[in-house]
Amino acid sequence: xxxxxxxxEVKYGNIQALHGISFHVNEGEIVTLIGANGxxxxxxxxxxxxxxxxRKGEIAFKxxxxxxxxxxxxxxxxxxxxxxGRRIFPGMTVVENLEMGAFLRNDKAGIKSDLDMVFxxxxxxxxxxxxxxxxxxxxxxxxxxxxxxxxxxxxLLLLDEPSLGLAPLIIQQIFEIIKKINKESGTTIFLVEQNxxxxxxxxxxxxxxxxxxxxxxxxxxxxxxxxxxKKAYLGL
Amino acid sequence: MxxxxxxxxxxxxxxxxxxxxxxxxLLGLYTLSVLMFMGVNIILSSxxxxxxxxxxxxxxxxxxFMCVGAYVSSLLGVWLFAKDRVFGAPFLDPDYAIYAFPxxxxxxxxxxxxxxxxxxxxxxxxxxxxxxxxxxxxxYIIISSIENIGSIGGSRGxxxxxxxxxxxxxxxxxxxxxxxxxxxxxxxxxxxxxYVSSTFGKGVSAICQDEVAAEIMSVNTNKMKTISFMLxxxxxxxxGGLFAYIIGYVNxxxxxxxxxxxxxxxxxxxxxxxxxGSVLSAILFTFLLELLRPLGIFKWVIxxxxxxxxxxxxxxxxxxxxxxxDIFPRLKRxxxxx
Numbered sequence: 001x002x003x004x005x006x007x008x009e010v011k012y013g014n015i016q017a018l019h020g021i022s023f024h025v026n027e028g029e030i031v032t033l034i035g036a037n038g039x040x041x042x043x044x045x046x047x048x049x050x051x052x053x054x055r056k057g058e059i060a061f062k063x064x065x066x067x068x069x070x071x072x073x074x075x076x077x078x079x080x081x082x083x084x085g086r087r088i089f090p091g092m093t094v095v096e097n098l099e100m101g102a103f104l105r106n107d108k109a110g111i112k113s114d115l116d117m118v119f120x121x122x123x124x125x126x127x128x129x130x131x132x133x134x135x136x137x138x139x140x141x142x143x144x145x146x147x148x149x150x151x152x153x154x155x156l157l158l159l160d161e162p163s164l165g166l167a168p169l170i171i172q173q174i175f176e177i178i179k180k181i182n183k184e185s186g187t188t189i190f191l192v193e194q195n196x197x198x199x200x201x202x203x204x205x206x207x208x209x210x211x212x213x214x215x216x217x218x219x220x221x222x223x224x225x226x227x228x229x230k231k232a233y234l235g236l
Numbered sequence: 237m238x239x240x241x242x243x244x245x246x247x248x249x250x251x252x253x254x255x256x257x258x259x260x261x262l263l264g265l266y267t268l269s270v271l272m273f274m275g276v277n278i279i280l281s282s283x284x285x286x287x288x289x290x291x292x293x294x295x296x297x298x299x300x301f302m303c304v305g306a307y308v309s310s311l312l313g314v315w316l317f318a319k320d321r322v323f324g325a326p327f328l329d330p331d332y333a334i335y336a337f338p339x340x341x342x343x344x345x346x347x348x349x350x351x352x353x354x355x356x357x358x359x360x361x362x363x364x365x366x367x368x369x370x371x372x373x374x375x376y377i378i379i380s381s382i383e384n385i386g387s388i389g390g391s392r393g394x395x396x397x398x399x400x401x402x403x404x405x406x407x408x409x410x411x412x413x414x415x416x417x418x419x420x421x422x423x424x425x426x427x428x429x430x431y432v433s434s435t436f437g438k439g440v441s442a443i444c445q446d447e448v449a450a451e452i453m454s455v456n457t458n459k460m461k462t463i464s465f466m467l468x469x470x471x472x473x474x475x476g477g478l479f480a481y482i483i484g485y486v487n488x489x490x491x492x493x494x495x496x497x498x499x500x501x502x503x504x505x506x507x508x509x510x511x512x513g514s515v516l517s518a519i520l521f522t523f524l525l526e527l528l529r530p531l532g533i534f535k536w537v538i539x540x541x542x543x544x545x546x547x548x549x550x551x552x553x554x555x556x557x558x559x560x561x562d563i564f565p566r567l568k569r570x571x572x573x574x
Contacts, residue, residue, distance in 0.1 A: 049452055075454035087449035089442050091557070099435055100442050104454045152454065 001063075002027045002156055002188050003048070003079075008057035010040075010047050017043045019212045020057060025156070025190050030182050032191040032199040032220065034233055035209035041192040042084050044209075045158050048190075049081050050074045061156070076104055078155035082162060084192075086145040090134025094125055097133050097144055101151030111151070118147035121177060139170035146177070156188045157181065163195045171195065175202050196233035200224045208233075251418045258411035268414060270526050272482050275417040276475045277518035279424045281502035282511055283471035288500070289508030290432055291464050292444030294368040295355065297375030298472050298499045301348040303491035304378055305473020306480035309344030310397050311388060313337070313481070318399035322387060330403035337404060337416065341477040348473020349466040351378065356465035360458045375493055382488045393487025397480055417478050424471050428511055431467065440464050441509070501543060506553050513555030520554075 004024040010017045018040045025031045035041050046052045048059055050071040059067040066074055080101075089097050098118065102111045119126035122143040128136060133144060142162055149157060159178065163171040175198055182189050193199035200206050200220045208216035208229060216223065223229050254271070257263045263271070280298060287295045315323045317333040328336075354374045359367050383391045404412045431437040439460050442450035451457055480486040498521075506517030528535040546553075561567055 051448065051451055070456065071451045072454040072456045075452075081452045083449060083452055087446050087452075089445040089449065091441065091445050092438070096438060100438065100450070100453045100455070103435060103439060148453065 004060045006058040009055045010043050010052055011055050017212055021214045023207050025188060027188055028186055030189040030203045032193055032203035032206045033209055034193055034196040034199055039209040040212040041209055042160055045081055045160050045192055075152055080149040080152040080154035081158040082145045082149045084160040086141045088133040088141050088144050092133055093130045094128050097148050098151050101148035114151055118150055122147055139166055142174055159191045161193055247422055254418055255415055258414045272417045274519055274522040275421040276479045277522050278421050278515050279471055279475035280499045281518040282425055282428055282514040283468045284499050284503050285514045286464055286468045288503050290440045295371040296368055296496050296500060297371035299491040299495035300375035300378040301351055301469035301472040302476030304351045305344035305348040305476035306486045308347040309340045309477035310394055310480045310486050313340045313400045314396040317403055318396050320396045331407060333400050334404045334407045341474055344477035345470040345474040349470030352466045352469030356462045359461050375496055379488045391488055393485055395485040398484035413482055420474055504553055507555035509557045510555040510559055512560040513553055517554055
């Protein structure tokens with residue numbers, strides 16, 4: 001098991017965001033977590049990354065507990081996040097943004113070859129090398145955010161709503177790439193989405209979250225046919 | 237070839253020219269002291285730019301750290317190498333002053349860097365306007381502490397540094413102050429340039445642009461802030477030490493919030509996040525202050541007025557975020573400075 005979360009509780013002051021959720025992600029899988037706004041999806045990712053430390057519960061990565069570690073040590077273990085709303089550095093060029101992804105790495109040759117790898121994955125970024133991140137289009141920014149996370153050479157890639165605010169065609173392109181990353185480099189992927197249809201089509205397994213609790217767990221293909229999911233998230 | 241070595245050639249020849257003309261007394265004492273203040277101002281503005289420009293915080297207590305550096309290096313220098321009312325006979329043979337001087341200035345810088353923790357630690361949790369208030373408070377704390385230590389002169393100030401310079405000149409008759417100011421100024425810019433152009437230093441800009449994203453990208457924001465604040469205040473301390481030795485006298489009154497504001501003006505005039513901008517504006521600002529000296533008190537009407545106009549029409553400062561090489565890309569063929 002790559003990632004396992006047990007009875008995770010997170011509070012912001014007096015407001016409880018997560019009421020003891022448990023889930024796991026196996027190596028090589030694509031797992032999605034779907035839910036409405038404010039369900040606690042982003043909080044879940046942020047506490048895996050060590051940004052919002054949990055009140056109770058346990059997060060384990062490859063068998064060892066990580067919920068007491070600092071964000072930087074978690075990245076070093078091989079967990080990297082593509083945050084919601086992309087959050088690229090607007091005043092840095094594309095290459096500088098990518099270099100920030102490799103912040104803790106010292107192997108120059110490895111960084112160089114990973115740069116080539118992401119430019120291969122997203123040729124448009126290669127053309128925009130020295131353009132400032134803030135001047136890219138939404139889709140390009142999302143590609144940059146994914147590439148930046150890949151520069152940390154993650155074993156587990158966390159994606160927070162990569163489809164947010166993008167045109168349907170671009171969303172499809174992004175999801176294709178996510179699939180490719182999973183297949184070609186064997187990177188495990190944990191995908192948080194509101195776009196349930198797309199996410200469930202891509203993923204192997206899925207979790208449904210409501211008000212800080214996980215309400216449904218199943219294979220993605222089964223969830224796609226589930227009546228409740230259809231009504232609540234697919235608008236069918 | 238030219239590109240690689242031009243900076244190595246230009247800087248020593250510039251320094252040599254300065255020292256030669258000071259030695260031969262081609263420059264008057266007045267011109268020379270203006271040039272030295274230029275150097276100090278370059279150190280101050282470029283070091284503040286690290287915090288206010290690259291890191292995007294708003295520190296207005298730079299003069300406080302300058303004060304720590306000035307006092308520590310003055311007291312240390314006088315205690316070690318000069319006969320003084322407070323300390324009595326020199327602790328060491330004044331002949332050694334010539335070797336110890338750079339270390340005295342550096343120790344002043346280190347002391348100021350430690351004082352920088354006063355701002356760095358609150359900055360973990362506080363940002364923006366609130367941190368600005370903390371920096372002002374730090375400035376006041378430093379000034380009033382020194383004002384209340386009677387044995388080093390309190391608000392009347394402390395002197396005796398000229399004797400340390402004097403004993404250096406006794407050993408070798410060279411214009412020592414211009415030499416050291418030049419070396420420390422170039423050194424400061426070199427250190428800052430290395431720092432901000434390294435991947436590590438780019439973490440500083442990352443914090444400024446998106447703190448959460450920086451943390452996700454494994455930038456340890458607290459460590460980064462500590463190092464940057466300490467580097468910035470340490471360099472200010474070096475500037476302060478040089479300032480004290482140039483004048484030969486320090487008093488807390490020279491390092492009030494007004495001095496901090498002056499440094500702020502230089503940073504914003506040059507452009508935030510541009511080292512060459514800070515250097516240019518420090519030169520320009522020092523020059524302007526002297527140029528308008530005949531106007532007397534009206535100087536302080538005209539210069540602020542110019543700032544108002546500047547903020548209206550070019551709020552990003554002279555250089556904006558760019559460096560010299562970005563504005564004149566052709567220049568890059570002739571020099572490389574890292």
